[in-house]
Amino acid sequence: MSDDIILETRKLTKEFKGFVAVNQVDLKVKRGHIHALIGPNGAGKTTCFNLLTHFITPTSGQIVFNGKDITGEAPAHIARRGIIRSFQISAVFPHLTVLENVRVALQRKLGTSFHFWKPERSLHTLNERALELLRQVDLESYADNTTVELSYGRKRALEIATTLAMEPELMLLDEPTQGMGLEDVDRIRSLIKKVSANRTILMVEHNMSVVASIADTITVLQRGATLAEGPYAEVSKNPAVIEAYMGSASVELKGAH
Template structure:
């Protein structure tokens, strides 16, 4: 069994008597792409917000690289290398695609945006930013204001700005949502590419989308883990067919 990089034990979150996440214990192995999926109301967003520290659990623990991070804040886990995509990668529409990535690179160094600086440092920063744009297929859009990017390209820019922080774990909240078929395929391959040497934990609602992309899938239902395993395992589970796939046919 591979080493776990993120683990939860008996994770629970209640809101005024309503339990949105109930006693979830899951294990994310280092170097894998792991998806949490489920129908609307399954608890996946609440669980994701707990893992990314935007919510504090009612009970249970979260461990990252063997250390208890249950009570840490989002910026504290980001500095340790566990980064949620929108947390840092907000797109600034009036800035060019390249400048958005430069800004993220400076955020990694903990500095304000450089309107001036040594030629060497600025040149190095520009080269690194262009390399990140190449990694996500946006080099031709470098001088385009981010607001003018097509939707799928904006999501690619968000990945680039997240990569600028050199994360060990990327937390992606429905990165394929709202995309057409062509963009879904392109973005899925992009996630696969940038995941090399990293761990990706993503929330998704579509089992088919993650079939070829993810190494492991956790299916949630009514705030609890229904089943966990690879696609072959979860897609053939009778409980998944009944409560998730079957339910999706009526949406």
């Protein structure tokens, strides 16, 4: 495995009682790149994500991260290696402030999340780092707001801040712009581009305009198998990809240029 490949899957397969959800997928994610996993509904994208974080166990195949086989490792070990999936730690607490949410994530990184008996003032040492993370996602001015008051798009930005608090080497983002209006989509798109500066991002995303504008490499899945891979300009012209999206996202594919 070359140094520029941070994550590789080799013939990764998952069967559920005879149904093959992920079928011999060979994925190579380059270090420092944004890599998008796309495909029609039921293509196996989320199952693939669940395999990478060991939320489910592969039927066969290998997952290699930084040259080490992590196929059989527990989710906590995989997270400690630096593979962090957004929802793992970023289901935000609605009645805590925005700052407190990031501070909880920082505590998890420090391993002090269950030290409830410590006085609250001992947590203030984390405030500076928490504010720095909020600055990165343009939420510093909302630090004292209760999270429930935030718009949906800003809640997703907060999720990215709590993910960053875990210092991921590889960030897995599952549908980061799902359910958003145009303004929020643009905000999150810019944010992903910004936070990708010093890390690698693997994302599942339905919005083709987002994928077209920020992904370096795209892997298209269909019925659990790799249909195509490459930059957007190449993949979007692939006849097999256009056919796979017919009736669902073919318009998006054409309209995202």
